[in-house]
Amino acid sequence: MRMTSQREIILEELKKLKNHPTADELYLVVKKRLPRISLATVYRNLEQMSEAGIIKKLEYSGRQKRFDGATHPHNHIHCIRCGRIADVKTRPGNSVHSIIKDAAGFQVIDDQIEFTGICPDCLTTENMGNSH
Amino acid sequence: MRMTSQREIILEELKKLKNHPTADELYLVVKKRLPRISLATVYRNLEQMSEAGIIKKLEYSGRQKRFDGATHPHNHIHCIRCGRIADVKTRPGNSVHSIIKDAAGFQVIDDQIEFTGICPDCLTTENMGNSH
DNA sequence: ATTGGTGCAAATGCTTTGCATAAAG
DNA sequence: CTTTATGCAAAGCATTTGCACCAAT
Numbered sequence: 232m233r234m235t236s237q238r239e240i241i242l243e244e245l246k247k248l249k250n251h252p253t254a255d256e257l258y259l260v261v262k263k264r265l266p267r268i269s270l271a272t273v274y275r276n277l278e279q280m281s282e283a284g285i286i287k288k289l290e291y292s293g294r295q296k297r298f299d300g301a302t303h304p305h306n307h308i309h310c311i312r313c314g315r316i317a318d319v320k321t322r323p324g325n326s327v328h329s330i331i332k333d334a335a336g337f338q339v340i341d342d343q344i345e346f347t348g349i350c351p352d353c354l355t356t357e358n359m360g361n362s363h
Numbered sequence: 364m365r366m367t368s369q370r371e372i373i374l375e376e377l378k379k380l381k382n383h384p385t386a387d388e389l390y391l392v393v394k395k396r397l398p399r400i401s402l403a404t405v406y407r408n409l410e411q412m413s414e415a416g417i418i419k420k421l422e423y424s425g426r427q428k429r430f431d432g433a434t435h436p437h438n439h440i441h442c443i444r445c446g447r448i449a450d451v452k453t454r455p456g457n458s459v460h461s462i463i464k465d466a467a468g469f470q471v472i473d474d475q476i477e478f479t480g481i482c483p484d485c486l487t488t489e490n491m492g493n494s495h
Numbered sequence: 496a497t498t499g500g501t502g503c504a505a506a507t508g509c510t511t512t513g514c515a516t517a518a519a520g
Numbered sequence: 521c522t523t524t525a526t527g528c529a530a531a532g533c534a535t536t537t538g539c540a541c542c543a544a545t
Contacts, residue, residue: 232499233498233499233500233543233544233545234544235499235500235501235543235544237500237501238500253534254534254535255534267501267502268501268502269501269502269503270502270535271501271502271503271504271535271536271537272500272501272502274534274535274536275500275501275536276500278535278536290426294422294534295533295534295535296534296535306475306476306477306478307475307477307478308477308478308479308480309477309478309479309480310480310481310482310485311479311480311481312481312482312485312488313482313484313485315482315484317482319476319478321476331478334478334480335482335483336482336483337478337480337481337482337483338480338481338486339478339479339480340479340480340481341478341479341480342476342477342478342479343438343439343476343477343478343479344438344451344453344474344475344476344477345438345439345440345441345474345475345476345477346438346439346440346441346451346463346466346469346471346473346474347440347441347443347471347472347473347474347475348440348441348442348443348466348469348470348471348472348473349442349443349444349469349470349472350442350444350445350447350449350467350468350469351467351468351469352445352447353442353444353445354470364524365518365519365520365523365524365525366519367518367519367524367525367526369525369526370525385509386509386510387509399526399527400526400527401526401527401528402510402527403510403511403512403526403527403528403529404525404526404527406509406510406511407511407525407526408525410510410511427508427509427510428509428510
């Protein structure tokens, strides 16, 4: 992964923002420093950096994707009205931290554990060497 | 909510399918019984019925929305390769069930608790009577 | 020099909407 | 009869892609 000024500034600005911006929100911020940057570049870099594990892609909110410069494991709460995402502190314990300490002032309506993984079919395909 | 044959059959077929279909997947199934139905009708009905709490909209996967005819509280696991969603059984306990009993044959990579709620700002707006 | 990245515009894919017609209550 | 739902086509919106040019190694 080549280090370009675009990538550097995108990462820098994302880390500054604590509010899980969408690609276009971040684009507007980055544009102030790099007026000729294109939205496609922002998308491409966010995608690449999240694949590399440098940042985290938040795609479980049902609306626009959001991005998080903080990669330590933590949970989120999102608003069903405006879509914003905030961090939620949970007590450490198992891999699934189950008890909330702070819901960032939200009125909690529902919670749902989202597990991510590879399904049996894809695991089989992988073992047969048909993937990547 | 008026009961039309379209709505009835959409609900009926969704409840039959155990694999959390997308709107277009369900559309193809329903089309067999109502050849003149349009995809827009399927979308509109799924939206309405999920608002009414008759079905559940699964929009936290980052891909296409999926719909679930089973409304009892349960968690899901989704495949990062093919996008399919399966049910996951958790042990009962608090509102957040923390320990998995069965991950439906998936290799679990990550878990994340998704909380849904209303953010402080939207709560304020609501109290001022500016919403709904 | 080579390879990967960028900017632009066009394309894509899912979902929603406007509007005239049809059906439910 | 009144109101809500439907089908169709068009629009919307977030995201991705093709391509010619540019820059990092």
